Amino acid sequence: MSTRKLLTNGNAFKRTDNRWGGVVWYMDEQDERKRKSFSGTTKAEVNKKMTEYIASFNDSIIESQETKKRLKDSMQNWLEVFKFPSVERTTYDRYECTAKNQIYPYIGEKVVGDIKSADIKKLLNDKMNEGYAYTTVKKVHNVLNEYFRYLTQQEYIDRNPMISAPMIKKSNFLAAQDKENLPTSETITIFTPEGHRSA
Template sequence: MASKRNPNGAGSIWRRRDGRYEARVYVPQPDGTRKRKTVYGSTWDECDAKRQELVLRDRQGIPTPTRSAKLSEWLPYWLEQFVKGELKRTTYAKYETHVRLYLIPHIGSKRLETLGAADVRRMLAAISDQVSAATAKESHRVLRSALTAACREELISRNVVKLVPAPRVQPRELRPWDLDQTLTFLEAARRDPLYAAFVLAVALGLRRGEVLGLRWSDIDLERRTLTVRNQIQRVQNELYADSTKNRRTRVIPLPLMCVPALRWQRLRQAAQRLAAAERWHETDYVFTTRTGRTIEPMNLSRSFQRISDGVGLPRIRLHDARHGCATLLFAAGVPARVVMEILGHSQIAVTMNIYTHVSDDHRREAMGHMDRLLRRRRPE
């Protein structure tokens, strides 16, 4: 058979002494280097087809390991190529933490093709003992996502993590403030510079980052509407503006109680602008420092905690005020779909399963209905 030539850089094919054909092509590795990959075929055409597949993967930037990559090689590559730039920076930071602290230390020496279900189970047990079942469950999710990408890249034929159930986690019991406690907090917060921020968190159920990401251009006090389109986040020592959690913008009607608080905030900020003079940084954010800079999210939480502790309220997180908002809305008879839109959930199941809490009074009232419905009929 006549010898055929391939273009430069596309590898080469030759016939071996045993009659088979062999081709070698330089291909990218998961760690970014390039190494030579060898393929074989019983005929020239079969070997050439395998060579062309390697060349195509190379041109598409798809890694083809000359040997099964270790988890310590694949996981950092997956973070950079599949997570960074595709998902939110907060998600990347969380995944990177699990890869660095838990996955690589426990299974980094394992190769993709040799990782077994038993290895995954041992890893999860070790993380549960080391930290918590909740952390192990999150590591399970991160590893499953990383190996799903490896399956799509045809580096492995199956995802063994799917064979191992994630650890069961006892959900944290949430006890948001009731109506009287919420009113007590708002009364105590009136003297705080961030009073308007707390009003929005309590009355609208805004997330902490969404409160700090509000701009005056997002608020129409005449029409009493507020548009949530941004949030402020701190990730890896950097404070930055980001889109909302589910990347969706939502418009919320403003309750009357929010209007005076926001007008007071505008007057207060104008006074700060005059006092700061040339040191003022114009950002259009509703809530800023004395020089117009973005407020640290943790500082908002600290102020919330200081006020609630000062009046002896049960200690909850600022985010728990969001849970309380949902509960109050449901108690007022607001439909679940409307509550979902106000809170900015992507699925109504989140609203129903997590953000609603039934009080003893409501349970007692419900059972009172059963008394009336099921009481024995009086004899005629």
């Protein structure tokens, strides 16, 4: 299926009834030539309508292109274009490392518009069951959360799948891995007679 595209930027003309008309030609998804007609009492009114239509037409093309991309292409673009200039280099490297190692191999080939909360939950649960550290899985959740928030803010997607895919509670996460959730303050350091620390 092709992407819709504009063929003209709109032409305004005086009609026989002394009103103004306008037409914008475009190619639809089936490669058929179509037109959108406008009318108004003045040329300026018609031009304004055509300008607004063209702007919304272009926005819808960008939106459909973004939601049809593979997640790894869309997310990598988001990282490089939006994240890189706004964070410290070490932070960016951590984001990119998380994306490339923990996200792309699992859901990177999925189409952005097809990703559901269940896909996110499965990714987080799989990481937990594979024995990854809580902090690692939390980084995965954070990157996905920021990325999908960006898509929602830009109105590329209607619903953010992260809303129904919260981060697993730490106590539940560690219990699933048969690990205790000890606060740092309860960690006991034992010194040997030589003064060396031992675990």
